[in-house]
Amino acid sequence: MGEKEVDIIIARFESLEESKQHTIRQAALEEFAQHGYEKASTNRIVKAAGIGKGMLFYYFTSKQELYEYLVKYSLEFIQIRYLDKVDAGEPDLIERLTQLARLKMEAQAENEEVFKFSAVFLQEGEAYLPKGLAAKIEELKQSGYRLMYEGIDKSLFRKDADPEKVFHLIRWAIDGYQQELLARLTGQKLADIDFAPYWEEFHAYLAILKNSFYETEEGLR
Amino acid sequence: MGEKEVDIIIARFESLEESKQHTIRQAALEEFAQHGYEKASTNRIVKAAGIGKGMLFYYFTSKQELYEYLVKYSLEFIQIRYLDKVDAGEPDLIERLTQLARLKMEAQAENEEVFKFSAVFLQEGEAYLPKGLAAKIEELKQSGYRLMYEGIDKSLFRKDADPEKVFHLIRWAIDGYQQELLARLTGQKLADIDFAPYWEEFHAYLAILKNSFYETEEGLR
DNA sequence: ATTAAATTTGACCAGGGTGGTCTACTGTTG
DNA sequence: CAACAGTAGACCACCCTGGTCAAATTTAAT
Numbered sequence: 160m161g162e163k164e165v166d167i168i169i170a171r172f173e174s175l176e177e178s179k180q181h182t183i184r185q186a187a188l189e190e191f192a193q194h195g196y197e198k199a200s201t202n203r204i205v206k207a208a209g210i211g212k213g214m215l216f217y218y219f220t221s222k223q224e225l226y227e228y229l230v231k232y233s234l235e236f237i238q239i240r241y242l243d244k245v246d247a248g249e250p251d252l253i254e255r256l257t258q259l260a261r262l263k264m265e266a267q268a269e270n271e272e273v274f275k276f277s278a279v280f281l282q283e284g285e286a287y288l289p290k291g292l293a294a295k296i297e298e299l300k301q302s303g304y305r306l307m308y309e310g311i312d313k314s315l316f317r318k319d320a321d322p323e324k325v326f327h328l329i330r331w332a333i334d335g336y337q338q339e340l341l342a343r344l345t346g347q348k349l350a351d352i353d354f355a356p357y358w359e360e361f362h363a364y365l366a367i368l369k370n371s372f373y374e375t376e377e378g379l380r
Numbered sequence: 381m382g383e384k385e386v387d388i389i390i391a392r393f394e395s396l397e398e399s400k401q402h403t404i405r406q407a408a409l410e411e412f413a414q415h416g417y418e419k420a421s422t423n424r425i426v427k428a429a430g431i432g433k434g435m436l437f438y439y440f441t442s443k444q445e446l447y448e449y450l451v452k453y454s455l456e457f458i459q460i461r462y463l464d465k466v467d468a469g470e471p472d473l474i475e476r477l478t479q480l481a482r483l484k485m486e487a488q489a490e491n492e493e494v495f496k497f498s499a500v501f502l503q504e505g506e507a508y509l510p511k512g513l514a515a516k517i518e519e520l521k522q523s524g525y526r527l528m529y530e531g532i533d534k535s536l537f538r539k540d541a542d543p544e545k546v547f548h549l550i551r552w553a554i555d556g557y558q559q560e561l562l563a564r565l566t567g568q569k570l571a572d573i574d575f576a577p578y579w580e581e582f583h584a585y586l587a588i589l590k591n592s593f594y595e596t597e598e599g600l601r
Numbered sequence: 602a603t604t605a606a607a608t609t610t611g612a613c614c615a616g617g618g619t620g621g622t623c624t625a626c627t628g629t630t631g
Numbered sequence: 632c633a634a635c636a637g638t639a640g641a642c643c644a645c646c647c648t649g650g651t652c653a654a655a656t657t658t659a660a661t
Contacts, residue, residue: 171608198419201649211610216650320588328588331556332549339548367541367549371592392637422620432639437621 165220169228172218183208183218187229188272192279196226196287226287230280233273234295241266242302250312252326253365253373256333259306260361264337268349317374325372336364386441390449393439404429404439406493408450413496417447417508447508451501454494455516462487463523471533473547474586474594477554480527481582485558489570538595546593557585 172180186208191199201222205212219225244262249255267274281300285293307330313322340357393401407429412420422443426433440446465483470476488495502521506514528551534543561578 200647202647212612212649213610213651214608217608222649317592320591321584324585324588327556327560328553328585331553331560335548335552335556339552363542364545364549367545370541371538421618423618426640433620433641434622434639435637438637443620 165224168218168220169224172228175218183210183215184229184232185272187225188233188276191226191229192272192275195279196283201225223287227289227292229276230288230292230296233277233280234299236270236273237266237277237299238302240269242299242306245306247306247310250310251315252311252313252329253333253368255311256307256330257361257365260333260337261358264349264354268352271349315373317372320372329368329372332364332368336361386445389439389441390445393449396439404431404436405450405453408446409454409493409497412447412450413493413500416500417504420447422446444508448510448513450497451509451513451517454498454501455520457491457494458487458498458520459523461490463520463527466527468527468531471531472536473532473534473550474554474589476532477528477551478582478586481554481558482579485570485575489573492570536594538593541593550589550593553585553589557582 172183175183183204187204190204190207194200199222201215202212205215208215215225219228241262245255245258249258280288281296285296288296311326313326316322316325340361344352393404396404404425408425411425411428415421420443422436423433426436429436436446440449462483466476466479470479501509502517506517509517532547534547537543537546561582565573
C-alpha cells in the first residue's frame with residue numbers, strides 16, 4: 160500500500176508517548192473550542208502545549224489537517240465513550256434520558272474539551288472539512304437523534320394529554336436540570352466532583368416528573 | 381457646564397438622522413455580537429454600515445467608546461422595551477413566565493441584535509467596561525432575576541411535591557419551548573413571523589403544565 | 602567511535618489585518 | 632467668498648498569522 164506523505168507525518172504524532180499526545184491534543188482542542196477554526200492560533204497552541212513551533216508542523220502538515228484530526232478524534236471519543244454505552248432498548252423515556260444524562264456527564268468528566276470542541280465543529284459545519292468527515296458528523300447527529308427519540312413507549316404517559324407534548328416537556332425538564340447543574344459547576348474540574356448529592360437531587364425531580372406525567376398505577380394522585 | 385471633548389464627539393452621532401444612527405448601530409451591534417470585543421473589527425463595521433472609516437472616529441473617539449455606547453444603548457433598550465413592561469404583581473408562575481416570554485419575544489422581534497449583543501457583554505463581563513457601566517449591568521441582572529423569582533405564589537402548586545422543584549420544572553419547560561422555537565426559526569426575520577400558531581401551540585403546553593403541576597380545583601384528574 | 606537518521610527548536614518570512622490619523626474634498630451657511 | 636461641519640479612504644506603525652528552514656541536539660545503527 161502506497162503511503163502518502165500526510166500519513167507518514169501523522170504517524171509521527173501517533174507514535175508519540177500517549178501523555179505527550181494528550182498534552183498537545185488538549186491544547187489544540189481548547190484553542191479551537193475557544194476561538195473556532197479561523198481565529199484559532201497555532202502559536203498559542205504550541206505555547207500551551209509547551210513545544211516548539213516547528214513540531215506542530217512536523218506532526219501535522221497544516222492547521223487544517225490538525226483540525227481534521229481533532230474532529231476525527233472527537234467523533235470517535237463521543238461514539239465510543241458515550242453513545243455506544245447507551246441502552247437503546249430502554250422504552251421508558253425518563254429512564255432513557257437519565258441514562259443519557261449520566262453517560263454524557265461521565266464522558267464529559269473524562270474529557271471536557273472534546274465536548275466543548277464538538278459544539279464548535281457541529282456549529283461551524285462543513286466549512287473547513289472534507290466531505291467524508293462532514294458525512295461522519297451527520298451520522299453522529301443522526302445517531303444521537305435516534306438515541307433520544309426512537310423506541311420510546313409513549314403509552315406510559317398519562318392519557319389526558321398529547322403524548323408528543325408530554326415527551327417534549329419531560330425532555331426540556333431534564334435538559335434544564337442538566338444545563339443548570341453544569342452552570343452551577345463552572346470553574347470546577349468535573350472529574351474532581353462528587354456527583355452523589357446531585358444525582359439524589361436529580362432523582363427527586365424525576366420522581367415529580369413521573370408522578371405528574373406518567374399514568375398512575377392505581378389512579379391515585 | 382464644561383463639556384468634555386468626548387461629549388462633543390458623541391453629540392455628533394446623536395444629532396444624526398435616526399435612520400443613519402440605526403444603520404451604524406446595527407452594524408456595530410452585529411459585529412460585536414458575532415466576534416466579541418477584542419476580535420470585532422472597526423473596518424468591517426464601517427463597511428457594513430456603508431460609511432468611511434474616518435466617520436466612525438468622528439462619531440466615537442475609539443473602539444472602546446463605541447462599545448460602551450452600545451452597552452448603554454442595549455441596557456436602556458432592554459429595560460424600557462422589555463423589563464419595564466412586565467407586571468411584577470402577577471403571582472401565578474405560569475402567567476408570569478408566559479408574560480416574560482411574550483414580552484421578550486416582542487422586544488427581540490423589534491431588535492434582535494441588541495439581545496445577541498447583550499449575551500456577549502453579559503458573558504465578557506467587566507473586562508472592557510468602566511465601573512459605572514459594570515454596575516448598571518449588575519443592576520439589570522438583578523432586576524431580571526427579581527422579575528423571574530420574586531412574588532410567586534407557590535401555594536398554587538400541587539401539595540404533594542416540593543414547590544421549589546415544581547417551580548424549576550415549570551421554568552425549564554417554558555425555557556425549553558422558547559429555545560426550541562427560536563432554533564426552529566433561525567434564518568427568518570423575527571419581525572416578519574406570524575406568531576399566532578406558535579402561541580396556540582405554546583398554550584397547549586401550558587395547559588398540560590397547569591394540569592400536571594397545579595392544585596386541581598375539584599380534585600379531579 | 603562514527604555516521605546516519607530522527608527530533609526539536611525558534612528565528613524568520615511574506616502577507617494581511619489592526620485601531621486610529623490625516624489630508625484632501627464636498628457641501629452648506631452667512 | 633470664507634469659514635466650517637461632514638465625509639471618504641489612503642495611509643501609518645504595529646502586531647499576529649500559518650508555515651519554513653537551517654541549525655542544533657538526541658537517538659539508533661554500525
